[in-house]
Amino acid sequence: MRTKALFKAYSKGAAALAALLCVTLFSGCSKDNKKQASGYSTSEKEALQVLNGTFSYDGGMTSTTIVFSPFHEPVQKKSTMNDVEMDFYGTIKYHSTYYDDSFYFYLDTDLKQIVAYSQHSEKKDYFNALVGKIWEYTIVDENTIKLFDTELSDPTFHTNTFIRE
Secondary structure (H helix, E strand, O other): OHHHHHHHHHHHHHHHHHHHHHHHHHHOOOOOOOEOOOOOEHHHHHHHHHHOEEEEEEOOOOEEEEEEEEEEEEEEEEEOOOOOEEEEEEEEEEEEOOOEEEEEEEEEOOOOEEEEEEEOOOOOOEEEEEEEEEEEEEEEEOOEEEEEEOOOOOHHHHEEEEEEO
Protein backbone atom coordinates (compact mmCIF):
# COMPACT_ATOMS: atom_id res chain seq x y z
CA MET A 1 0.00 0.00 0.00
CA ARG A 2 2.80 2.39 0.93
CA THR A 3 4.58 1.55 -2.34
CA LYS A 4 1.47 2.50 -4.32
CA ALA A 5 1.31 5.91 -2.58
CA LEU A 6 5.01 6.56 -3.26
CA PHE A 7 4.62 5.57 -6.89
CA LYS A 8 1.59 7.88 -7.27
CA ALA A 9 3.49 10.82 -5.71
CA TYR A 10 6.50 10.10 -7.91
CA SER A 11 4.30 10.00 -11.02
CA LYS A 12 2.75 13.38 -10.20
CA GLY A 13 6.20 14.89 -9.60
CA ALA A 14 7.58 13.45 -12.84
CA ALA A 15 4.58 14.81 -14.78
CA ALA A 16 5.06 18.26 -13.25
CA LEU A 17 8.78 18.19 -14.09
CA ALA A 18 8.03 17.12 -17.68
CA ALA A 19 5.47 19.94 -18.04
CA LEU A 20 7.95 22.48 -16.68
CA LEU A 21 10.63 21.24 -19.06
CA CYS A 22 8.26 21.51 -22.05
CA VAL A 23 7.26 25.07 -21.12
CA THR A 24 10.92 26.05 -20.82
CA LEU A 25 11.90 24.47 -24.13
CA PHE A 26 9.03 25.91 -26.15
CA SER A 27 8.97 29.39 -24.66
CA GLY A 28 12.62 30.17 -25.48
CA CYS A 29 14.81 32.68 -23.74
CA SER A 30 14.65 36.41 -24.02
CA LYS A 31 18.27 37.34 -24.54
CA ASP A 32 19.54 40.83 -25.36
CA ASN A 33 21.91 39.38 -27.96
CA LYS A 34 19.02 37.77 -29.88
CA LYS A 35 19.09 38.22 -33.67
CA GLN A 36 17.06 41.16 -34.91
CA ALA A 37 15.04 41.43 -38.12
CA SER A 38 18.19 42.75 -39.84
CA GLY A 39 19.99 39.50 -39.12
CA TYR A 40 22.32 41.09 -36.55
CA SER A 41 22.18 40.82 -32.79
CA THR A 42 21.90 43.99 -30.72
CA SER A 43 25.61 43.90 -29.83
CA GLU A 44 26.59 43.32 -33.48
CA LYS A 45 24.44 46.26 -34.63
CA GLU A 46 26.01 48.53 -32.00
CA ALA A 47 29.55 47.52 -32.99
CA LEU A 48 28.83 47.85 -36.73
CA GLN A 49 27.45 51.37 -36.21
CA VAL A 50 30.80 52.42 -34.74
CA LEU A 51 32.90 50.46 -37.24
CA ASN A 52 31.17 52.02 -40.25
CA GLY A 53 33.73 54.36 -41.82
CA THR A 54 37.43 55.14 -42.11
CA PHE A 55 39.88 54.77 -39.24
CA SER A 56 43.59 55.52 -39.28
CA TYR A 57 46.63 54.84 -37.14
CA ASP A 58 49.90 56.74 -37.38
CA GLY A 59 52.78 54.99 -35.65
CA GLY A 60 55.54 57.27 -36.94
CA MET A 61 57.38 54.71 -39.04
CA THR A 62 54.16 53.01 -40.17
CA SER A 63 50.66 54.17 -40.85
CA THR A 64 47.51 52.18 -41.46
CA THR A 65 44.08 53.09 -42.81
CA ILE A 66 41.11 50.75 -42.49
CA VAL A 67 37.78 51.43 -44.18
CA PHE A 68 34.85 49.40 -42.79
CA SER A 69 31.74 49.12 -44.98
CA PRO A 70 29.10 47.00 -43.21
CA PHE A 71 26.30 45.27 -45.12
CA HIS A 72 22.68 45.97 -44.13
CA GLU A 73 22.39 42.29 -43.21
CA PRO A 74 24.76 39.30 -43.30
CA VAL A 75 25.69 38.26 -46.83
CA GLN A 76 26.91 34.81 -47.86
CA LYS A 77 30.15 34.51 -49.79
CA LYS A 78 31.76 31.34 -51.12
CA SER A 79 35.13 30.00 -50.07
CA THR A 80 37.85 29.18 -52.55
CA MET A 81 37.97 25.80 -50.81
CA ASN A 82 35.05 23.69 -52.07
CA ASP A 83 32.61 26.62 -52.36
CA VAL A 84 31.76 26.48 -48.63
CA GLU A 85 29.58 29.48 -47.79
CA MET A 86 30.01 31.83 -44.83
CA ASP A 87 28.06 34.86 -43.66
CA PHE A 88 29.96 38.15 -43.70
CA TYR A 89 28.98 41.48 -42.18
CA GLY A 90 30.78 43.79 -44.59
CA THR A 91 33.98 44.68 -46.39
CA ILE A 92 37.28 46.13 -45.25
CA LYS A 93 39.81 48.04 -47.33
CA TYR A 94 43.13 47.73 -45.50
CA HIS A 95 46.10 49.91 -46.42
CA SER A 96 49.33 50.12 -44.47
CA THR A 97 52.91 51.08 -45.23
CA TYR A 98 53.70 47.44 -46.03
CA TYR A 99 50.41 45.76 -46.91
CA ASP A 100 47.24 46.34 -48.96
CA ASP A 101 44.23 44.05 -49.15
CA SER A 102 40.45 43.91 -49.40
CA PHE A 103 38.58 41.67 -46.99
CA TYR A 104 35.13 40.36 -46.14
CA PHE A 105 34.62 40.41 -42.38
CA TYR A 106 32.36 39.27 -39.60
CA LEU A 107 32.29 40.04 -35.87
CA ASP A 108 32.47 37.72 -32.91
CA THR A 109 31.11 40.07 -30.26
CA ASP A 110 31.53 37.48 -27.49
CA LEU A 111 35.27 37.18 -28.14
CA LYS A 112 35.53 40.83 -29.25
CA GLN A 113 37.11 39.80 -32.56
CA ILE A 114 36.93 41.00 -36.13
CA VAL A 115 37.57 38.02 -38.42
CA ALA A 116 38.46 38.88 -42.01
CA TYR A 117 39.23 36.88 -45.13
CA SER A 118 40.75 38.32 -48.32
CA GLN A 119 38.39 38.89 -51.19
CA HIS A 120 39.29 36.67 -54.11
CA SER A 121 40.94 38.75 -56.82
CA GLU A 122 39.42 36.85 -59.76
CA LYS A 123 36.12 35.38 -58.54
CA LYS A 124 33.44 37.87 -57.57
CA ASP A 125 31.73 37.04 -54.25
CA TYR A 126 34.43 34.53 -53.23
CA PHE A 127 36.82 34.80 -50.33
CA ASN A 128 40.27 33.30 -49.94
CA ALA A 129 39.97 30.80 -47.09
CA LEU A 130 43.74 30.71 -46.61
CA VAL A 131 44.45 34.45 -46.32
CA GLY A 132 42.93 36.34 -43.46
CA LYS A 133 43.34 38.35 -40.29
CA ILE A 134 41.89 38.30 -36.82
CA TRP A 135 41.88 41.44 -34.74
CA GLU A 136 40.82 41.67 -31.12
CA TYR A 137 38.92 44.94 -30.85
CA THR A 138 37.94 47.42 -28.20
CA ILE A 139 35.51 50.22 -28.96
CA VAL A 140 36.67 53.19 -26.92
CA ASP A 141 34.02 55.58 -28.22
CA GLU A 142 32.25 56.31 -31.49
CA ASN A 143 35.45 57.75 -33.00
CA THR A 144 38.12 55.54 -31.46
CA ILE A 145 38.85 51.81 -31.66
CA LYS A 146 41.79 49.73 -30.50
CA LEU A 147 42.91 46.76 -32.60
CA PHE A 148 45.34 43.98 -31.76
CA ASP A 149 46.42 41.89 -34.75
CA THR A 150 46.47 38.38 -33.26
CA GLU A 151 49.28 37.36 -35.64
CA LEU A 152 51.55 39.57 -33.56
CA SER A 153 52.96 38.36 -30.30
CA ASP A 154 52.17 40.85 -27.57
CA PRO A 155 48.94 42.83 -27.15
CA THR A 156 50.72 45.21 -24.77
CA PHE A 157 53.01 46.48 -27.53
CA HIS A 158 51.02 45.65 -30.66
CA THR A 159 47.61 47.13 -29.90
CA ASN A 160 47.08 50.21 -32.05
CA THR A 161 44.59 53.00 -31.48
CA PHE A 162 42.68 53.96 -34.62
CA ILE A 163 40.91 57.32 -34.92
CA ARG A 164 37.96 58.01 -37.22
CA GLU A 165 38.85 60.26 -40.14
